[in-house]
Structures are given as structure tokens and as C-alpha cells.
Amino acid sequence: AQSVTQLDSHVSVSEGTPVLLRCNYSSSYSPSLFWYVQHPNKGLQLLLKYTSAATLVKGINGFEAEFKKSETSFHLTKPSAHMSDAAEYFCVVTGANNLFFGTGTRLTVIP
Amino acid sequence: DGGITQSPKYLFRKEGQNVTLSCEQNLNHDAMYWYRQDPGQGLRLIYYSQIVNDFQKGDIAEGYSVSREKKESFPLTVTSAQKNPTAFYLCASSIIGGRVFSNQPQHFGDGTRLSIL
Numbered sequence: 001a002q003s004v005t006q007l008d009s010h011v012s013v014s015e016g017t018p019v020l021l022r023c024n025y026s027s028s029y030s031p032s033l034f035w036y037v038q039h040p041n042k043g044l045q046l047l048l049k050y051t052s053a054a055t056l057v058k059g060i061n062g063f064e065a066e067f068k069k070s071e072t073s074f075h076l077t078k079p080s081a082h083m084s085d086a087a088e089y090f091c092v093v094t095g096a097n098n099l100f101f102g103t104g105t106r107l108t109v110i111p
Numbered sequence: 112d113g114g115i116t117q118s119p120k121y122l123f124r125k126e127g128q129n130v131t132l133s134c135e136q137n138l139n140h141d142a143m144y145w146y147r148q149d150p151g152q153g154l155r156l157i158y159y160s161q162i163v164n165d166f167q168k169g170d171i172a173e174g175y176s177v178s179r180e181k182k183e184s185f186p187l188t189v190t191s192a193q194k195n196p197t198a199f200y201l202c203a204s205s206i207i208g209g210r211v212f213s214n215q216p217q218h219f220g221d222g223t224r225l226s227i228l
Contacts, residue, residue, distance in 0.1 A: 004153075009151075032213065032214035034216060036219075041120075041199075041221070041222065041224070042221050042222070043115070043117075043201055043203075043219030043220050043221045043222055044154075044201070044203075044217075044219040045219070046216045046217075046218075049214065049216055051214035090153065090154075094212050094213065094214065095212060096212070097212060098156055098169070098170065098212055099154075099156070099212055099217070100153075101153030101154045101155075102153055103151060103152055103153050104151075104153065
């Protein structure tokens with residue numbers, strides 16, 4: 001069965017410092033994994049996806065994520081946070097008949 | 112610009128009333144989806160459709176209905192049977208990459224926020 005756990009409901013960083021948003025997944029086969037970002041009262045926007053090619057995936061706005069099968073993790077990182085990065089982030093894993101969404105991590109960026 | 116348009120942005124439902132949320136896409140995607148988002152929770156699938164005139168129930172279909180008469184349109188009706196309709200509703204579409212929930216990312220509209228009067 002598939003599931004996804006976002007380990008932090010809220011992360012707070014200072015502008016210009018690194019961002020780490022953690023995601024662990026469970027899957028009975030090789031899944032596809034996604035990170036989406038949601039700004040207030042908006043839909044979800046795709047940041048990046050992993051589909052069994054390179055384990056280090058680069059996305060938009062300077063974000064990247066590394067797929068680690070041994071740790072069943074897909075953490076999202078960015079070297080330097082910007083004020084515009086403040087939003088809700090969702091880790092998503094594919095299942096046979098559904099997508100499994102994490103409960104989200106709210107990122108706050110302190111000026 | 113291609114995308115997904117949801118309307119209205121805000122909607123209020125009276126007791127015993129059915130309301131319909133609109134979703135239109137011009138991305139030429141075959142698959143369309145409806146999700147419900149509640150605070151502190153991930154998105155939950157209500158219904159999805161792979162092709163015109165066909166749709167399948169998701170995890171929380173009770174109290175909702177859909178139609179897919181055109182490829183571009185996938186309206187969602189929240190019926191009076193849905194006792195807790197207050198939520199943010201998101202429509203999405205995607206290419207079907209072999210199967211519906213594949214490695215093809217979904218594209219989302221900006222949502223409709225439904226509240227009870």
C-alpha cells in the first residue's frame with residue numbers, strides 16, 4: 001500500500017538560509033513522487049517530479065529533491081530561502097488508483 | 112495561455128440546496144479530477160474521469176455527483192446529502208500516461224471555496 005508522511009507541519013527559516021522539507025513514503029512498488037506548492041487560496045503548482053530516472057531532481061525556483069530508496073525519503077531542499085517561498089508544500093506519491101497527498105508543510109520565511 | 116478555470120471562486124450553500132462548481136480546461140487533457148481540501152489535511156479525491164461520458168468514484172464520493180459531457184468540462188455538484196460541504200474544492204487535469212494515476216503531473220485550478228449559510 002502507498003502512503004506519504006510529511007514530517008513537519010510547519011517550518012520556519014530566515015531569508016537567505018537553507019530550506020529542508022522532509023517527506024517519507026511507503027510503496028509496494030517503484031512509485032512516482034511529486035512536490036507541489038500552494039499559495040493561499042490558490043491551486044497546487046508542480047515544483048518537481050521523480051519518475052525512476054535520476055535520483056536528484058531539479059525543479060523550478062531553485063528547489064531540488066533527492067530520492068533515497070534505502071531511506072524511503074524524498075526531501076525537498078533549497079539553498080537560500082526567498083520571501084516568495086512562503087507557502088504550503090505537499091509531497092505526493094502515486095498509487096494504483098489514486099494519488100496520496102501528504103498533509104502539507106507550511107513554510108514561513110522570516111525577513 | 113492554457114490552463115484550468117474554476118468558478119465561482121466563493122460559493123455559499125443554503126440548507127437543502129444543491130450547488131454546482133464549474134471546471135473548464137483548455138489543455139486538451141483526457142483526465143480530470145475533483146479534490147476536496149480541508150485544513151490540516153491532504154487533498155482527498157472525490158471523482159475522476161478518464162474520458163467523456165465516463166467517470167469513477169474516488170475516496171469520498173458520497174454526497175457529490177459529476178458529469179463529463181465534453182472533454183473540456185467536468186462540473187461537480189455538491190448535493191444536499193453532503194452534510195459537511197464546507198471546504199476548498201480543487202479541480203485538476205492531466206495527460207493519461209499509460210494509466211490515470213501515473214507519472215504525469217496534474218495541473219490544478221485555483222479552487223472554489225464553499226461555505227454554508
